[in-house]
Amino acid sequence: KNYNVALINPKTTDLNRRMDGGITKNDKLDTLNICDILSLNKLKKPYRLTSSKKFDLYEQKQLTRLHHSLKEQINVLSNRLQKCIDLVFPEYNALFKSKYGKVYMSILKQFGSAKTIAQADIRTLRKCFDITGRGNRISLTAEKLKESAKTSVGISSLADEMQIKHLIAHIELLNDQLKEIDKKIEEFSTDLNSPIISVPGISHFSG
Template sequence: MEPTGHYWLTMTHYLLQKEIKAVVVNPAHVKKSKEFDDNSPTKNDIKDARVIAQLVKDGRYSEPNILTGKYAELRVAMVQRERLMRSLIETKNQVHNWLDRYFPEYPTVFKDWEGKASMITLKNFPLPQDVVNLGMEGIVTQWKNEVKRAVGAKRAIKLVEAASTSVGISLGQTMARREIEMLLEQYFLLTKQLDELAHDVVTILEEIPGAVQMLAIPGLGWITVAGGASFR
């Protein structure tokens, strides 16, 4: 088989379950070998099948590394983690994009928009006009209701000042609020899923010989250990 995309995996698993040997050929070899017979790089199913069969006959193949048991669980988990991380990075970039459009002065008040006070702000009064309408005292009250440690009035004053002179877009504010609301929902969902996945991965690692000892090595985290074990 030619292991392009994901379609070959199901067939490979099926063949192995039936105790039939499954082998794969390098897609680059298939591409280079197409011109040998008819001096043409054209592609079709019949030609591809003939080229793949010839490569297998000549012994130019390899056996796929199909993991089983806990190692298979780890591989699935790490693939999912990669997908979630891509989505999280994209969501964070969209939040930055939103701030650049509607409240470009925001980073002068909150260097890290993922902090607790910042999250309260973005959830409850994200737009400059919302901040101005609420005022310094209202902002401090909102922060103190959800943040245990005291959040200084100086930052609230700085936020109001930034909002008062903001050059952000002032049109379409209803849907702008809805947009940041949806982005934050995505952010919290993704971070929750990543935390749950991390717990699952560590639990699996505890059942793999040598993994616990590797985790005890300073500077070697579960991501590195799981990555190595899932793609061994």
Template sequence: MNYTQKSRIEQITDSTLIVGIDVAKETHVARAQDHRGIELGKRLIFDSNHRGFEALHTWIKELQRSYNKTTAVVGMEPTGHYWFTMAHYLLQKEITTVVVNPAHVKKSKELDDNSPTKNDIKDARVIAQLVKDGRYSEPNILTGKYAELRVAMVQRERLMRSLIETKNQVHNWMDRYFPEYPTVFKDWEGKASMITLKNFPLPQDVVNLGIEGIVTQWKNEVKRAVGAKRAIKLVEAASISVGISLGQTMARREIEMLLEQYMLLTKQLDELAQDVVTILEEIPGAVQMLAIPGLGWITVAGFLAETGDLQAYHHPQQILKLAGLNLKENSSGKHKGQTRITKRG
């Protein structure tokens, strides 16, 4: 389908069955109508499983036969992630699937009955009406390497959030049990610092081990060992620490678990980065994009994970609108408002 509203309206003809679906987590509601807005058949309430999807497919085909409709367009709100499986199912059945903006559904629900009432049955009807008027867009469902890339980047975002949370928890632990620690190690993620937090994290542990013991442990695990000056500074900081001295057994256990989480997350991120780079090497144009100064694999992968195959776009403006970077203007009469980006992808 084309992306202009005129083209979208023209693609809804008298032989088109329009279906609006209100998507929920477990149970969905579908209503059908023709290109004039006249409702066809009875509404369908079905579950979000294979049996429910089969019932939807059968219902659509029966309505097409009953009302002599050669094509069908199914519209739905992109509600969270609940619509993904249904959209994939319908596309596999070669049924055109489109999405409508939830903001449009909210703003137009009073047009038919002049009532702010909201329920699943009404929303399904509103969605179908929006599709009839061409106020829909095609979902950007990726396939092949682009689908792999999107899943990978979603996983990376999740891992990064977890890593940031873990780092914040480590800082929280330091503030409680060893607030002077950052004065010795500005970067707690360094090798010597990690050895310290793993083996003798509390001020009392540092004092008991002593300068020589600390240097020995550092030299055993770090090729380029940290010198005695750093050990002296660490012992001095520990000896005057105002950190909490209660519950030390579980405090050691807490930092141990946090470091394990940190190491696991960094390992997973490194492995995922290798996978993403491998995928990018197989995508046309990605290598050339990586050659542009200032563009790294994260930027290129994130961009392609959202856009998919760039050859599917007919105009650069489509990508701008997808990103919400298209411009808006607020002017009336002699008033000339500022032009800003819409931030609506």
């Protein structure tokens, strides 16, 4: 059914109850208090009418804030990851055209340092390069990676190796959560059908 929904500040109902000398508070009295406020014949109403569309917009705003919060967390963790990589395998990033690809993360997640890579069986290393799905294929090979690891000036640190693996697990978890949230944001955005999305440079997350 098409009902009109009004939003009332709880402070307004509390003040109205106190002005009427009310101390006791229960569901029945609260209902009468709210009805009293809705019936006030004032030029400036102490409430505002809303709609289900506005609630959807609120949900989208909250999800968008969560989207940006997760992005910030991922950036912080990524910076910590880079600090660890610089210690245990400073040459690692130079071997890749871009960071955080599937192969890039898979190698770090499984081995975590130049020393571990240098000591790894070449067949085990090759499995990290066997990534299915979309994405550009990289020119780096398991053999080149192993050779670079052998000549690396990186330090041997079990603590940093463990931190790298834990950071990657955390980043992957946040990325999965981000995908879930982004999907829901797009659903809300599509339902709201806001014309601002048609403006170049405006996305579901900024519009």
